[in-house]
Amino acid sequence: MIGFAAAYAAAAGATGAVVAGFTATLFAGRRWALSAFGGFALLYGVLYVVLSLEDAALLAGAVTGFVILTAMMFGTRKVDWSAGGSPAVKI
Known part of the structure; x- marks a missing residue:
């Protein structure tokens, strides 16, 4: 039987590779694919740390969410999120 760390690494690596491959087809470049893979590797690494903390998982997750949101x-x-779209119509 495989341990949690190895299974998590395999699943995270496979997911990161799929997303990186898909990103490469969208943006036609290795730079974006590597950036996407690196971002997902960082995200899955943080999630692994939070999952492995057990006792302090809620606190670690809340702090991580706060830092990412900030x-x-x-x-x-x-x-400017409204640029490029049509102005809102007032009724």
């Missing part, structure tokens, strides 16, 4: 908020604060 990074996304500051990273996208200058993005």
Whole structure:
């Protein structure tokens, strides 16, 4: 029988490879595929750490979610999400 760490690594690697391959077909380049694979490897690594903490998993998950949300908020604060779309119609 295979252990949890090996099974998790195999599943995470396979999922990361599929997503990276799909990203390569969308953007036609290895750079984006490697970026996607690296991002998913980092994500699955963090999830593995949270899962293996057992006693402090809730706290670690909440802190991780807070850090990711904060990074996304500051990273996208200058993005104009409404550009390129038609203006809202008022009724």
